Amino acid sequence: xxxxxxxxxxxxxxxxxxxxxxxxxxxxxxxxxxxxxxxxxxxxxxxxxxxxxxxxxxxxxxxxxxxxxxxxxxxxxxxxxxxxxxxxxxxxxxxxxxxxxxxxxxxxxxx
Amino acid sequence: xxxxxxxxxxxxxxxxxxxxxxxxxxxxxxxxxxxxxxxxxxxxxxxxxxxxxxxxxxxxxxxxxxxxxxxxxxxxxxxxxxxxxxxxxxxxxxxxxxxxxxxxxxxxxxxxxxx
Numbered sequence: 001x002x003x004x005x006x007x008x009x010x011x012x013x014x015x016x017x018x019x020x021x022x023x024x025x026x027x028x029x030x031x032x033x034x035x036x037x038x039x040x041x042x043x044x045x046x047x048x049x050x051x052x053x054x055x056x057x058x059x060x061x062x063x064x065x066x067x068x069x070x071x072x073x074x075x076x077x078x079x080x081x082x083x084x085x086x087x088x089x090x091x092x093x094x095x096x097x098x099x100x101x102x103x104x105x106x107x108x109x110x111x
Numbered sequence: 112x113x114x115x116x117x118x119x120x121x122x123x124x125x126x127x128x129x130x131x132x133x134x135x136x137x138x139x140x141x142x143x144x145x146x147x148x149x150x151x152x153x154x155x156x157x158x159x160x161x162x163x164x165x166x167x168x169x170x171x172x173x174x175x176x177x178x179x180x181x182x183x184x185x186x187x188x189x190x191x192x193x194x195x196x197x198x199x200x201x202x203x204x205x206x207x208x209x210x211x212x213x214x215x216x217x218x219x220x221x222x223x224x225x226x
Contacts, residue, residue, distance in 0.1 A: 034215060044217040101154040
């Protein structure tokens, strides 16, 4: 079964900092890796999806990379803002095997 | 598109009662997933369907839980009888072409409280 680990579990930074969130997975046969954000009491919003054939995806201030050989993905957030405060989750899809979520990184950006 | 629609948003029930959660996936999506989220265990996949057929139900906790997808536009997750430890947020998600790497879209969830 796929295992997904996210580091750090929690992060508090001042506004304006660039930061990196890490996601490690055990099954390198993933089809894709998807990053989500979840605000307290809300559902999950998709941020970026990286196909297994790609190495990175960018959307605005967000950049996600994927290294299947090392079983790692990173989410880079540039010039963080208080509105970025949320829990960030990654999930790896592996065909007919179950999608497994990491436990998430709780981000707090201080104004 | 209205996105993935779940109902009810909140459900409060007493132990032993039957609970039915409902989900309408995004039109055209052929994969549907039920997840449960708790503080202790995070997000857990309960079951997923592909083309209305259950593919992986290994996450369903026990026989008290059952899920159906009678057609491409509707799914239910039933708990009978419910227990306090079932209290959680239940999410439904859908995707197109999951087996080839489709994006997951989540509903707003059902907050279930079993007293």
